[in-house]
Amino acid sequence: MKTVAFTANTVTTETGSSLKLAVLFGGGLLLYSLSQWLAFATRLQPENMPIFWPPAGVMLALLVAAPIRIFWPIVFGLAVATLICNHLAGREFSLNVLLTCNDIFTGVVGAALYKKWLGKASPVSGTRPYGTFLVIIALSAILSATFGSFILRYQFGTAPLDVWHHWIGAMVLGLLVATPLLICANERSIVPNSFKFDAELLIVLILGSIWLFIAQSGATSSQSMRLAADIAMIPLLLWVGVRRTALEASSFLAIVTTIKILALALDAGPVSLKSWPIPDGVSWVMAVFAVQCGAVLMLVANHSEQGALQLDKAEQTARMRSIIDAATDGIISADHKGKIETFSRSAERLFGYQAGEVIGNNVKMLMPNPYRDQHDGYLQHYADTSEKKIIGIGRLVTGLRKDGTEFPMELSVGEALNGSQRVFTGFIRDVTEHKKTEQRMHDLQDELLHVSRLSAMGELSSALAHELNQPLTAIKNYAQAAGIMLKKDMGKEELPGILAKTVEQAGRAGDIIKRLRSFVTARHVERSDHTINQLVDEACALALIGAREDGVKARIIHGNDIPNLRVDRIQIQQVLINLVRNAFDAVRQSPVRDVSVTSERRADSVLICVSDSGPGLAPEAEANLFKPFVTTKPGGMGIGLSLSRGIAEAHGGTLTYQRNAGGGADFLLTLPIETDDKTSS
Ligand code: ADP
Numbered sequence: 139m140k141t142v143a144f145t146a147n148t149v150t151t152e153t154g155s156s157l158k159l160a161v162l163f164g165g166g167l168l169l170y171s172l173s174q175w176l177a178f179a180t181r182l183q184p185e186n187m188p189i190f191w192p193p194a195g196v197m198l199a200l201l202v203a204a205p206i207r208i209f210w211p212i213v214f215g216l217a218v219a220t221l222i223c224n225h226l227a228g229r230e231f232s233l234n235v236l237l238t239c240n241d242i243f244t245g246v247v248g249a250a251l252y253k254k255w256l257g258k259a260s261p262v263s264g265t266r267p268y269g270t271f272l273v274i275i276a277l278s279a280i281l282s283a284t285f286g287s288f289i290l291r292y293q294f295g296t297a298p299l300d301v302w303h304h305w306i307g308a309m310v311l312g313l314l315v316a317t318p319l320l321i322c323a324n325e326r327s328i329v330p331n332s333f334k335f336d337a338e339l340l341i342v343l344i345l346g347s348i349w350l351f352i353a354q355s356g357a358t359s360s361q362s363m364r365l366a367a368d369i370a371m372i373p374l375l376l377w378v379g380v381r382r383t384a385l386e387a388s389s390f391l392a393i394v395t396t397i398k399i400l401a402l403a404l405d406a407g408p409v410s411l412k413s414w415p416i417p418d419g420v421s422w423v424m425a426v427f428a429v430q431c432g433a434v435l436m437l438v439a440n441h442s443e444q445g446a447l448q449l450d451k452a453e454q455t456a457r458m459r460s461i462i463d464a465a466t467d468g469i470i471s472a473d474h475k476g477k478i479e480t481f482s483r484s485a486e487r488l489f490g491y492q493a494g495e496v497i498g499n500n501v502k503m504l505m506p507n508p509y510r511d512q513h514d515g516y517l518q519h520y521a522d523t524s525e526k527k528i529i530g531i532g533r534l535v536t537g538l539r540k541d542g543t544e545f546p547m548e549l550s551v552g553e554a555l556n557g558s559q560r561v562f563t564g565f566i567r568d569v570t571e572h573k574k575t576e577q578r579m580h581d582l583q584d585e586l587l588h589v590s591r592l593s594a595m596g597e598l599s600s601a602l603a604h605e606l607n608q609p610l611t612a613i614k615n616y617a618q619a620a621g622i623m624l625k626k627d628m629g630k631e632e633l634p635g636i637l638a639k640t641v642e643q644a645g646r647a648g649d650i651i652k653r654l655r656s657f658v659t660a661r662h663v664e665r666s667d668h669t670i671n672q673l674v675d676e677a678c679a680l681a682l683i684g685a686r687e688d689g690v691k692a693r694i695i696h697g698n699d700i701p702n703l704r705v706d707r708i709q710i711q712q713v714l715i716n717l718v719r720n721a722f723d724a725v726r727q728s729p730v731r732d733v734s735v736t737s738e739r740r741a742d743s744v745l746i747c748v749s750d751s752g753p754g755l756a757p758e759a760e761a762n763l764f765k766p767f768v769t770t771k772p773g774g775m776g777i778g779l780s781l782s783r784g785i786a787e788a789h790g791g792t793l794t795y796q797r798n799a800g801g802g803a804d805f806l807l808t809l810p811i812e813t814d815d816k817t818s819s
Contacts, residue, residue: 159205159208162203162204162208163212163215166196166200166203166204166212167212167219169200170216173193173195174227176190176192176396176400177192178223179403181403182403187304187305189399189403189420189423189424190399191311191312192312192315192396193220193223194241194245194278194279194312195312195315195316195320196319197216197241197242197249198248198252198278199319199320199322199323200212201245201246202249203322213245213246216241216245217242220237220238220241221238224237224238233293237289240286241282243285244281245278247277247281248313251278252271252320255274256270258324260320260321260324260384260442261321261435262388262439263442263443264440264442264443264446265439265443268436275309276310279309280306283301283302284302286301287305303421304421307420307428308424311428314392314395314431314432314435315391315395317391317435321385322385338382339382339386342378342390346374346390346393346394349367350397353367364406368398368407371394375391375394375430376434378391379434379435379441380441384438384439388435391435391438395427395430395431462482465482465565467565467567468482468484468487468488468489468564468566469482469484469485469564469566470501470504470563470564472564473556473561474559474560474561475500475517476500476501476517477498477501478496478499478500479561480493480497481493481496481497488539488568489504489537489540491504501513502514505538506536506537506538509535509536528549529551529552530552531550532550533548533550534546534569546572546573547566547568548567549566551564552564552565584663587712587781588658590716590775590778591657591658593775594778595658597773601687602650602654604683604684605684606650606651609643609647610643612643613640613647616636616643617640620633623636650679650683654680657711657712657715663709664707665704667704668702668703668705668707669702670700670702670703670809671700673707673710674746676711677710677714677718678714680711680715681714681715681718681722682718685733688722690722690725690731690732690733691731692732693733693735695734695735695737697737697744699739700738700744701811703809703811706789709789710785712781713785713786713807714735714807716779716782717782717807718735718748719778720778720805721748721803721805723771724753724754724802725751725752728751728753733748734750735748735749742810742812743791743811745806745807745808746807746808746809747805747807748807749802750803751800751802753801754801755795755803760795763795764779764780766781768780786808790809791809793805793806793807
């Protein structure tokens with residue numbers, strides 16, 4: 139038990155300096171001897187026993203404060219001091235030894251219990267530790283009184299019960315007045331700030347001195363006056379108990395109690411013990427003192443507890459505040475009606491308001507219309523239905539700054555219950571920068587698509603030149619023929635036909651250039667309703683330029699019932715041109731050179747399949763097929779398929795590969811039919 143009880147002080151032993159220990163040892167023993175002297179001053183006849191035993195309290199405080207290194211030396215010192223004091227008080231040797239043993243034994247037991255049950259807590263740090271302290275006091279007093287009564291009986295033949303309750307009273311009072319010493323004995327003092335001398339303390343001291351003068355001095359011999367002064371002291375004690383720190387209040391109480399007991403013993407108190415039937419009168423007076431002391435200390439303990447709770451709360455609030463202020467996201471809390479309660483530093487930066495300007499106002503002041511006008515309705519709706527639209531979900535909304543500008547913000551809202559009322563906390567992130575980056579990414583994507591289209595057309599340049607050359611040559615031939623006819627003035631009836639063919643050829647060349655221009659122009663994404671079959675035709679017209687010359691047989695098979703889809707025309711054409719050009723490249727070296735493009739309606743999508751009779755893809759090449767920069771072509775960039783899949787997915791569709799029955803490649807592009815909800819640009 140000793141090991142458990144005293145280990146707590148090992149730390150002090152290691153860190154405490156020798157000087158500190160010497161002061162504790164010497165000062166403690168001196169104080170103990172003084173308290174013995176004080177106790178003997180309160181001896182009453184006929185038992186010749188003190189009615190007040192502060193040495194018990196001083197011993198307890200010393201043993202609680204003593205580090206393990208000097209614990210037993212202090213016990214020894216206390217024993218010697220007790221023997222000397224008892225001797226000086228005229229006690230016979232054997233009684234002296236027995237009483238000393240009793241004092242030391244009960245002191246060590248009391249200290250062990252204190253360390254085990256209270257550890258390093260101050261006895262008045264709360265109502266619970268105080269209750270434990272009272273139990274320790276009671277046990278120590280009973281133990282000491284019981285042994286003591288038997289010692290006296292053995293020595294003088296006194297009936298044990300004659301002194302038992304008397305002894306207990308003296309011990310209890312002696313231990314109660316040691317409270318300030320025990321507070322100091324514990325490292326973790328509950329005293330929030332060190333001793334403060336202020337006007338209030340001055341008033342206490344003045345009133346205390348007046349009380350001392352009237353009540354206990356020989357200034358008046360009227361016992362009723364002394365009694366009135368004693369009663370007047372009670373409110374002062376209570377006031378000090380509530381207003382001052384635990385150390386100050388318990389010290390004041392200890393001084394007042396000691397003076398009162400001394401006055402009684404010296405027959406200068408409100409009642410004369412000497413004239414009372416003894417021992418009953420003494421016991422009653424001591425009981426009244428003990429209750430008075432106990433009650434004031436209870437008040438002190440309760441007050442300390444409240445103080446500690448308030449400190450805890452203040453500390454928690456301060457910690458919470460620092461977290462809120464350090465957060466990079468804006469944090470705003472509001473009550474169930476939307477009234478702002480907290481507005482963090484970053485929220486101040488985001489919205490341009492100071493916390494003082496918004497706290498107490500409705501949170502809707504931070505939103506632009508139409509949300510501002512609808513917000514009360516949202517809160518009411520949530521209160522009525524508990525249907526969560528934003529709480530725990532998070533959303534992109536618009537915030538309104540003090541200067542009237544709006545900004546995109548990501549808002550997530552948490553909810554807590556404060557009693558029965560809901561409290562909402564919003565976490566806000568300004569996504570203006572994020573949105574700008576997103577826009578830039580879009581622009582870059584557009585540029586990349588544009589570059590890719592230019593590159594595709596670059597690859598087509600010689601075939602294009604050839605394609606354009608045909609109508610131009612035809613136009614030239616028709617024009618020459620017409621010229622000859624006019625010159626020779628013959629066959630004029632054929633001229634309208636020749637001119638019509640010229641116009642037709644010029645139109646053909648114009649169409650090619652028009653498509654080419656619209657395909658390669660830099661542009662932003664634009665979605666509108668398009669006839670898919672027409673879109674396929676136009677894409678193939680460009681993609682298959684030069685195919686016939688290379689001996690490629692191209693087929694376009696339109697499915698029936700294909701609805702218009704809401705797509706970006708150029709992007710879908712870009713996908714198709716890329717797929718068809720790849721197919722074209724794949725079949726170039728094959729004996730059979732077939733490329734087909736088919737469209738087909740599925741349940742909720744349209745499928746466009748670009749199929750070829752080429753060699754297809756090796757299984758290991760399939761895995762990386764849609765990754766950027768994967769190419770097998772000498773001049774290829776390898777971005778066509780990855781861009782194409784990106785476009786398909788941005789439209790809510792898919793782009794996949796499969797090997798067809800002939801061993802060639804099938805690229806399957808699906809586009810969803812209900813595009814309204816699923817797609818966004
Ligand atoms: P690039 O055409 O610039 O190489 P793509 O992303 O369009 O870039 O194609 C990547 C690679 O996929 C091509 O280099 C080729 O090896 C393979 N590929 C694409 N389509 C076919 C196809 N129809 N048949 C065989 N291989 C193909």
